[in-house]
Amino acid sequence: MCCGPKFLFCLLALVSSAALHTAALPSFSDDTFGLRSRLSSLIPRRWETRWSNVGKRQASSTFETDANGSEFLWVIQDTYEGQSFFDRWSFFNLADPTHGTVEFVDRQTAFNSGLAYVTDDNIVVMKGDNTTWLPEGGVRPSVRITSNTSYNTGLFILDLNHAPWGCGVWPAFWTVGPNWPQGGEIDILEGVHNNENNQVTWHTGPGCTLTPNASFSGSLAGNLDCDVTSGNNAGCGIIEWSRASYGPYFDAQQGGVFAMKWDDLGISVWSFYRQAIPEDITNGQSPNPSTWIEPVAQLSPSGCDPLKYFYNHSVIFDITFCGDWAGNSYATSDCPGTCAERVMDPSNFVNASWSINSLKVYQKISLTGKISSAERTIALDARVISLIACLLVISFAGL
Ligand SMILES: *[C@@H]1O[C@H](CO)[C@@H](O)[C@H](O)[C@H]1NC(C)=O
Ligand SMILES: *[C@@H]1O[C@H](CO)[C@@H](O)[C@H](O)[C@H]1NC(C)=O
Numbered sequence: 001m002c003c004g005p006k007f008l009f010c011l012l013a014l015v016s017s018a019a020l021h022t023a024a025l026p027s028f029s030d031d032t033f034g035l036r037s038r039l040s041s042l043i044p045r046r047w048e049t050r051w052s053n054v055g056k057r058q059a060s061s062t063f064e065t066d067a068n069g070s071e072f073l074w075v076i077q078d079t080y081e082g083q084s085f086f087d088r089w090s091f092f093n094l095a096d097p098t099h100g101t102v103e104f105v106d107r108q109t110a111f112n113s114g115l116a117y118v119t120d121d122n123i124v125v126m127k128g129d130n131t132t133w134l135p136e137g138g139v140r141p142s143v144r145i146t147s148n149t150s151y152n153t154g155l156f157i158l159d160l161n162h163a164p165w166g167c168g169v170w171p172a173f174w175t176v177g178p179n180w181p182q183g184g185e186i187d188i189l190e191g192v193h194n195n196e197n198n199q200v201t202w203h204t205g206p207g208c209t210l211t212p213n214a215s216f217s218g219s220l221a222g223n224l225d226c227d228v229t230s231g232n233n234a235g236c237g238i239i240e241w242s243r244a245s246y247g248p249y250f251d252a253q254q255g256g257v258f259a260m261k262w263d264d265l266g267i268s269v270w271s272f273y274r275q276a277i278p279e280d281i282t283n284g285q286s287p288n289p290s291t292w293i294e295p296v297a298q299l300s301p302s303g304c305d306p307l308k309y310f311y312n313h314s315v316i317f318d319i320t321f322c323g324d325w326a327g328n329s330y331a332t333s334d335c336p337g338t339c340a341e342r343v344m345d346p347s348n349f350v351n352a353s354w355s356i357n358s359l360k361v362y363q364k365i366s367l368t369g370k371i372s373s374a375e376r377t378i379a380l381d382a383r384v385i386s387l388i389a390c391l392l393v394i395s396f397a398g399l
């Protein structure tokens with residue numbers, strides 16, 4: 001009775017009734033109903049698993065699970081790449097708040113003087129000037145850009161070939177909220193001089209501390225208190241273990257991917273060599289950080305509420321010279337002369353450039369709404385009834 005084409009026919013009827021059921025009961029997935037149908041093309045394999053689990057809709061392990069136990073996916077919100085990369089950024093051209101020996105140029109100047117451009121093969125470049133000789137004390141032209149969009153939580157994935165470095169150079173890829181330090185600051189990729197280990201740092205208002213026993217592979221930079229008024233604005237930081245996470249070796253192996261995840265579960269940062277980027281990042285589908293290796297850095301919600309101390313973050317790329325970090329640490333950096341002398345010669349800045357393939361920002365979309373046991377019973381009943389109906393039709397039609 002249940003073999004061959006007949007069985008397939010019934011299975012088809014069953015699946016379509018299930019689809020109908022979903023349409024008839026929007027509360028099945030709360031406000032995410034529209035999304036489900038879009039997702040089905042994204043992740044067909046997952047749906048098969050779902051239908052084979054009819055009646056026991058428990059969390060399936062390859063979705064991520066929120067603090068409240070509901071399942072979610074990271075879905076792309078913004079892609080910054082290629083010729084349109086710079087459309088949704090503002091060029092910051094005021095004095096450097098970190099006191100660098102730098103002149104941040106406006107959009108027009110950046111493009112006209114070749115400090116910002118996109119190559120024919122869609123690589124985004126931003127750099128410090130490396131053609132102008134300066135008198136001692138002169139400021140070197142460079143670029144600092146801020147995303148027009150601000151974000152509340154998200155998964156930020158930066159794919160880059162090259163990050164700036166060199167004596168006197170201080171680049172950062174970071175996010176920051178309004179009313180600093182109240183809205184918080186997350187430094188994702190940052191370093192100075194010829195450093196080889198990336199440092200991840202948080203800066204906040206009072207009340208936020210780094211939990212040292214959280215799950216991360218880097219080592220503490222020092223301060224646990226992220227409050228900028230403690231420790232002279234050092235923030236709370238974690239230094240990556242890998243010597244290829246910043247500077248010469250990072251660039252020598254064609255860069256890689258930095259990912260920052262900010263949600264109710266905390267703020268985590270990963271960095272991957274180009275050879276070790278997880279497939280769910282490279283295949284352009286829904287990345288699932290819970291399947292990745294341990295993050296290099298993490299700010300756990302047990303010491304810092306990630307939704308209270310961080311909000312409305314813009315993304316920033318910048319390259320400055322000397323200043324609060326690179327200037328103050330210059331004498332102990334094994335770099336020649338003074339930082340002010342270093343800035344004079346343009347050939348010292350050949351490696352002071354960003355080369356970016358893409359920045360993608362994903363938002364969390366909840367998959368599981370509240371589903372009552374009554375609804376679950378109805379769901380099951382609908383399938384049983386459709387199966388019986390299907391078998392009846394088959395026997396009447398003598399198929
Ligand atoms: C679970 O938490 C997330 C994020 O805080 C929220 O968006 C979602 O609506 C919550 N789900 C339920 C079922 O409460
Ligand atoms: C982003 O902001 C800049 C400067 O404020 C503006 O020139 C640009 O048009 C904005 N881009 C978009 C897409 O709104």
Ligand SMILES: *[C@@H]1O[C@H](CO)[C@@H](O)[C@H](O)[C@H]1NC(C)=O
Nearest residue numbers: 211212213214215300301302
């Ligand atoms: C860290 O240790 C403290 C005290 O032992 C514990 O209460 C807390 O849950 C731990 N946190 C994490 C993230 O493991």
Ligand SMILES: *[C@@H]1O[C@H](CO)[C@@H](O)[C@H](O)[C@H]1NC(C)=O
Nearest residue numbers: 150152178179183311312313
């Ligand atoms: C975040 O930005 C939104 C939209 O601009 C604004 O309404 C809200 O007040 C901001 N939140 C905080 C805490 O500043």
Ligand SMILES: *[C@@H]1O[C@H](CO)[C@@H](O)[C@H](O)[C@H]1NC(C)=O
Nearest residue numbers: 166167248347348349350351
């Ligand atoms: C730039 O990078 C190359 C390759 O790693 C290195 O040999 C050179 O010394 C660097 N130059 C400066 C000024 O940092």
Ligand SMILES: *[C@@H]1O[C@H](CO)[C@@H](O)[C@H](O)[C@H]1NC(C)=O
Nearest residue numbers: 127130131347349350351353
């Ligand atoms: C400036 O740096 C770029 C790399 O960012 C390099 O290709 C170029 O040759 C340098 N220009 C000079 C004059 O050294």
